[in-house]
Amino acid sequence: MALPSRARMLAPMLAFFGLLASVASAGSLVDWGGPVVDRDLKAIVNIADPVALDCGSEHTLVLKSDGTVAAWGKDYSGSTMVPLDLPTATKVAAGGYHSMALQSNGTVRAWGLNDDGQTSVPAGLTGVIDVAGGLRHSLAAKSNGTVVAWGANDVGQASVPAGLTGVVQVSGGSVHSLALKSNGTVVAWGFNSSGQCTVPAGLSNVVSISAGSFCSVAVKSDGTVVAWGSNANGQIDVPPGLTGFVKVSAGDDRVLALRSDGTVAAWGQNFKGQTTPPAGLHGVTDIAAGGYQDQSFPSWAIGKAFTVQLERRNLYEHDATVGLVDIGDPAPAGGATVALSLTNDLGVGIELPTTITIPAGETRRTFPVSTGLFFNTINGSYKATYGSRTAQRTVSLTGGRMIAKGNKVAIYPGSTTDFRIKLELTVPPIEDFSCEITTNTPSLHPKTITFTAGQTVADVPIEHSIISHNLTGYVIVKYKTQQIAGVGVDLEAFRPTLGITTGNIPKGESATATVGIGMFTREPAVVAVSTNNANAVTVPTSVTVPAGARQVSFPVQGVQGGSARIYVTYNGLTARVDVKVIGPALASVELPASIPGQRYFNGVVHLDSPASAGGMVVNFSSSNPVLRPAAIVTIPAGASSATFSIVSSDVAVATNATITATAEGVSATATTSVKPLTIKSFTLALATVKGGVSTDAIVTLNETVGVNTLVTVESADPSVVIVPSSTTVVKGGSARTFTVKTKAVTVAKFVKITVTKNGTSTYRTLKVTP
Known part of the structure; x- marks a missing residue:
């Protein structure tokens, strides 16, 4: 087949670039996704007239409207060092870590990493109409439709298929190559690990191609996109229903596609927003996915969008830089006013205008940014607002410490x-x-x-x-x-402490207590003092620790025998100490473990030492009226104890009662159990009597009684046997005899006689005969 003319070969490409030329002068650099570093921001701010761009693994090239080339990113072996003598260029191409420019005379210049000869342009190479960079190899399409390749060829990526002609566009992936022929078909060669070189059968009418790291993408004349090869990040999952495309750019993990209306679609990896173009992005004339080996690399376009950025992402104390506001489309008559604001504490250190005015007909304006005094690191965002639209970027301020x-x-x-x-x-x-x-x-x-x-x-x-x-x-x-x-x-809070020279104070004498507050006080400190037994001791109501001191002492006077607790309170905190006044003091009360009801008996009250002259008066009380102590007893001088009388009452059940003795503010207690009186025995003098004859009965209690005590008596048949309803056991005794009378009967009668006391009873049966 005869080779097509150069005009025929370039027709599809010229039509495409014609679209770009019609809007190129109005576009700006726009990026999204990935960490945008200072070199990216500087390029956006300073490059006002981009017409084409391309991305390598970690660097970016831009062709400007005057044919000059700008480069930024990681300068691996000079990949961003544009030759100073580079004449007017018509296209730029970025390989992995090398760069190329197609010059207007059809020759190629290359610079950057050359470890595989990728920047060693073959001698005499001319008539080039397109260039492309792979990871470590380079491609050029000539006006005669042939392809020249150089650089790494370890997997055949630079081995151009024999007889390949009619090529109008080339593209390089990591280790494979693509060529677009003027007849709209695609040829691929090199490493085919993921099927990236296996062009879909019947693929035709292609107008644009792009080789990603391990995938391949093509745009057809009907505006649809076809992709094949690796799908590790969804980069060949073309969203259904997308049409109207004229160009495609494949990166390491994503694909960008440009529509004829100047909008962009994207798919693939999006963990940094790489496939989410900015809202309102339009008028796009070129795109670049880039990032062969860096998934955090941003996506790029030349187009129109409302953006704001500073030249640098990191600023320092007393620093200065430049910012840019780009509203995308020309400002209306009267200009456009954009408001600027800051988040977090950025306003402490950064100064920028509150508003920027973009003159009518213009799209962008730079503004000064400076920092003053601030400290540490402040992270935040600066935001631009234009009408209902907002744009925002992050910035970090690093100050002194x-x-x-x-x-x-x-x-x-x-x-x-x-x-x-x-x-x-x-x-x-x-x-x-x-x-x-x-x-x-x-x-x-x-x-x-x-x-x-x-x-x-x-x-x-x-x-x-x-x-x-x-x-x-x-x-x-x-x-x-x-x-x-x-x-x-x-x-540390002032916390009082309390000590005393002795815990045993003789009655009538005193001891010295010392209160401390923990540290030397700057101001006089008033400490409250109290006791729980003012009968035993006397203390002052307060003492004052002088300024510059940390403690003060005070006297504790023993008044009368007994125990007392002394408290000191300062700063809401309390300390205490226990003391005992040595002297006759109530020690204990002694009672029998149990006593019967209706009995007089004695208790004993003890002092801890012999009573002083005049003796000691002890008062008594009971917790239960079943036990009634004497109201008062006096322990004679020189004696350590005294007895006191107690009377128990009659109880139906065993009942506990506590006797409390009190003397000079000191109390002692003892508890005993009052036991109920019960029937011990019941006897009849005669077991059989003739009707009308009387006999004696004897009831005996279990204890001798101290007061007269009633016992209940009952006859089962009062018409035959007559008994008193009760009988009284006289004080000092435990038994009582009473008379049982009978009446005449015609037949013998057996009658039960019962005696009862406090729930206990017993009976005897009397036989009455005619």
């Missing part, structure tokens, strides 16, 4: 301790500035300090006042709204 150190790790607030913090700047300030010292507790007092220009160290005293409980205090240094330094200190 302030280091804070305290001279104490713990203090007693309110004490005489001198607490200070040393503030040290890592960078001398170029101007005076003030900062606020704040705290997390009112016990550490805030203040304002000023650093003068050049001053790097300040020694700051921190005043403090008393606290009621232990806590960790923080001294925080703030500059404007920034917290720039801080130091912690353990705050």
Whole structure:
């Protein structure tokens, strides 16, 4: 087949580039996805007239409207070092880490990494109409339809198929190559690990091709896209229903496709937003997916979008840079006003205009950005707002540091301790500035300090006042709204302690108590004093620890025998000590373990030492009226005990009662059980009597009674046997005899006689005969 003319071969490409030329002058660089670094931002801000671009593994090339070339990114072996003598270029192509430019005279210039000869352009190569870079190899399509390849060829990526002609476009992947023929078919060669060289059968009418790392993509004249090869990141999953495309760009993990209406579609890996074009992106004239080996590499386009960016992503203290606002389309009559704002604490350190005015007919405007004094690292965003549209980028401010150190790790607030913090700047300030010292507790007092220009160290005293409980205090240094330094200190509360020279105070004498508060107090400290037994001891109501002291002593006077607890309270906290006044004091009460009801008996009250002159009066009370003690007894002088009388009452069931003895504010108790009286026995003098004859009966209780005590008596047949309803056991005895009377009967009768006491009973049967 005869080779087509150069005009025929270039027709599809010229038509495509004709589209680009019609809008090229109006586009700007637009990026999305991936970490945008300073070199990307600088290119966006400074390149105002891009017409074409291409991306390598970690660098980007742009062809400008004047035919010059700009490059940025990772400068691996000079890949971004555009030759100074490079004449007017018509196309740029980026390989993995090398770069190429097609010159207007049909020759090729290449620079960058050359470890496989990828930048060693074959001598005498002319008549080139298209160039492309693979990872480590280079391709050129000539006007005669042939292809020249050089560089790495370890898997055949530079072995152009024999007899290949009619080529109008070439594209290089990581280790494979593509060629588009003027008849709309595609040829592929090189490594075919994922089927990237297996062109779909019947593929025709192709107008644009692109080789990704391990995939291949083509655009057909009907505007559809066909993709084959690796699908590790969904890069060959062309979304259904997409049409109207004129160009495609395949990267390592994604695919970008440009429509004839200037909009962009994308698919594949999107974990950094690489396949999510900015909202409102339009008027696009070129695209580049890039990133052969770096999945975080952004996607690029030349087009129109509302964007904002600073030249640098990282700024420092007293720094300066340039920002750019691009509204995409020309500003209307009267111009366009764009508002700028900051998030987080960026406003502490960064200064930029609040509004930018873009003159009528223009699309972009730069603005100055500067930083002043700030500290540490501040991360945030700067945002541009134009009408209902917003654009936003992140920026990081890195300032100097302030280091804070305290001279104490713990203090007693309110004490005489001198607490200070040393503030040290890592960078001398170029101007005076003030900062606020704040705290997390009112016990550490805030203040304002000023650093003068050049001053790097300040020694700051921190005043403090008393606290009621232990806590960790923080001294925080703030500059404007920034917290720039801080130091912690353990705050110990004044806590009272109490000691005494002796715990045993003779009656009428005194001991010395000493109260401490833990640390030397800056102000006089009033300590409250009290006791739980003012009968035994007397103490002052308060004592004062003098300023500069940490303790004070006071007397404890023994008044009368007994025990007492002395309390001291300061700062809401209490300490105590127990003392005993040596002298006659109530020691115990002695009672029988149990006693019967209706009985007089004695208890014994004991002192811990012989009673003083005049004796000791003891008062008694009972917890239960079944036990009634004497109201008062006096233990004679020289005696250590005395008896007192107690009367028990009649009870139906065993009942406990407690006797309390009280003397001179001291009490002692004892408990006993009052047992009920019960029937011990019941006898009849005669078991058989003739009707009308009387006999005696004897009832006996289990205990001798101390008072007259009733016993209930009952006859089962009062018409025959007559008994009293009760009989009384007389004080001092335990038995009682009573008379049983009978009436005449015509027949013998057997009658039961029952005696009952406190739930116990017994009976005897009397036989009455005619």
